[in-house]
Amino acid sequence: MKYAIETFDLTKKYDEFTAVDALNMKIDNNSIFGFLGPNGAGKTTTIKMLTCLIKATSGTGNVAGYDITNNPNEVREKIGMVPQLVSLYGDLTVRENVYLCADFYGLPTDLKISRADELMELVDIKYAQNKLVKQLSGGMKQKASVVASLIHQPDILFLDEPTIGLDPTTKRVLWDLVEELNSEGRTIILCSHDMYEVELLCDGIGIINNGVLAAFDTPRGLKDTMIKEQKELKSTKDSNVIKIMEELRKESSVEDSAAFDKIKENIEIRNRDLKELSVMISNLDENMLNHLNKLPSIHEIVEHDSGRIVMDIESSDESVNQIISAIITNGGNITSIATKDPSLEDVFMSVTAKKEEEGVDNE
Ligand SMILES: Nc1ncnc2c1ncn2[C@@H]1O[C@H](COP(=O)(O)OP(=O)(O)O)[C@@H](O)[C@H]1O
Numbered sequence: 001m002k003y004a005i006e007t008f009d010l011t012k013k014y015d016e017f018t019a020v021d022a023l024n025m026k027i028d029n030n031s032i033f034g035f036l037g038p039n040g041a042g043k044t045t046t047i048k049m050l051t052c053l054i055k056a057t058s059g060t061g062n063v064a065g066y067d068i069t070n071n072p073n074e075v076r077e078k079i080g081m082v083p084q085l086v087s088l089y090g091d092l093t094v095r096e097n098v099y100l101c102a103d104f105y106g107l108p109t110d111l112k113i114s115r116a117d118e119l120m121e122l123v124d125i126k127y128a129q130n131k132l133v134k135q136l137s138g139g140m141k142q143k144a145s146v147v148a149s150l151i152h153q154p155d156i157l158f159l160d161e162p163t164i165g166l167d168p169t170t171k172r173v174l175w176d177l178v179e180e181l182n183s184e185g186r187t188i189i190l191c192s193h194d195m196y197e198v199e200l201l202c203d204g205i206g207i208i209n210n211g212v213l214a215a216f217d218t219p220r221g222l223k224d225t226m227i228k229e230q231k232e233l234k235s236t237k238d239s240n241v242i243k244i245m246e247e248l249r250k251e252s253s254v255e256d257s258a259a260f261d262k263i264k265e266n267i268e269i270r271n272r273d274l275k276e277l278s279v280m281i282s283n284l285d286e287n288m289l290n291h292l293n294k295l296p297s298i299h300e301i302v303e304h305d306s307g308r309i310v311m312d313i314e315s316s317d318e319s320v321n322q323i324i325s326a327i328i329t330n331g332g333n334i335t336s337i338a339t340k341d342p343s344l345e346d347v348f349m350s351v352t353a354k355k356e357e358e359g360v361d362n363e
């Protein structure tokens with residue numbers, strides 16, 4: 001089985017309102033998949049259909065090799081789910097809740113006890129095993145919910161915004177657990193708003209907006225697409241400016257046309273494949289700046305406080321090599337280097353804003 005999950009025009013309507021609109025996704029087996037989207041985008045609705053809690057209006061999906069419409073019981077055996085709102089019994093203890101889940105899956109008593117112990121230790125909740133769930137803090141409830149969802153050792157684990165409102169230590173425990181479960185061969189579907197979390201954990205990402213899948217790629221692929229689109233946009237804008245300038249130039253004096261040529265040349269340089277390189281040099285001086293200004297791969301240098309310079313450079317590995325070697329050869333002491341790529345947050349904002357501009361709105 002290559003895919004843990006495949007959906008085929010998966011759709012959910014509430015009366016006239018389409019909450020999830022013809023979703024087609026393929027999620028690799030043994031991956032950590034991040035499912036992102038603004039509030040109300042359709043993440044929880046999708047997860048509920050895939051975990052057979054609600055029925056799709058049309059379309060369907062395969063989860064762990066079983067069809068969610070025709071084989072929901074087989075699907076339920078293979079999956080675990082940590083819902084957005086913890087759904088444990090408040091008047092039962094942590095251990096009692098975990099046992100209840102184990103009984104639901106028909107686990108023999110010895111296995112039920114040993115796994116409950118093991119999992120409670122793993123997420124560090126065993127100390128509260130005899131407390132009523134209603135007496136627990138948010139983080140403790142979330143941990144108890146995770147233990148309950150893992151008791152039958154599911155192949156696929158769905159986590160719906162599992163770390164929202166948790167303290168950094170508890171978050172870290174859950175992140176470590178996700179990585180550990182994945183290294184054991186399980187697939188994790190993680191709904192999240194936390195870009196740091198997604199970037200840290202996920203191999204693949206789907207961004208859903210207004211029920212429509214707006215982007216689907218690896219984190220690197222999403223960023224590369226964004227860089228490419230930004231370049232194309234800039235290039236279109238610049239060529240429009242050049243066209244207008246050429247028109248103006250026809251009617252201008254000799255002096256003015258020389259100025260036009262200079263501006264055009266600058267735009268063309270700017271339009272080349274450039275990227276930003278930021279370097280901190282503890283002993284930066286005029287001499288160093290003069291050396292750097294002579295390098296053809298650097299188009300602009302802006303000096304900041306404490307020896308930091310930000311350069312627009314030719315976008316190639318050789319140019320980075322050349323610049324760094326030049327700094328070192330001239331006695332520069334480099335304390336940090338960074339190139340600027342868009343963050344996952346930039347991608348998220350751009351993808352969700354773009355779809356709104358295009359008028360993808362099903363309300
Ligand atoms: N039972 C329901 N009846 C009507 N509308 C619903 C129901 N459940 C969810 N919705 C609507 O479907 C949309 C998607 O909701 P949801 O999947 O919970 O979004 P997300 O999890 O991405 O925040 C929202 O507009 C929500 O109001």
Ligand SMILES: [Mg+2]
Pocket residue numbers: 043044045084160
């Ligand atoms: Mg939700």
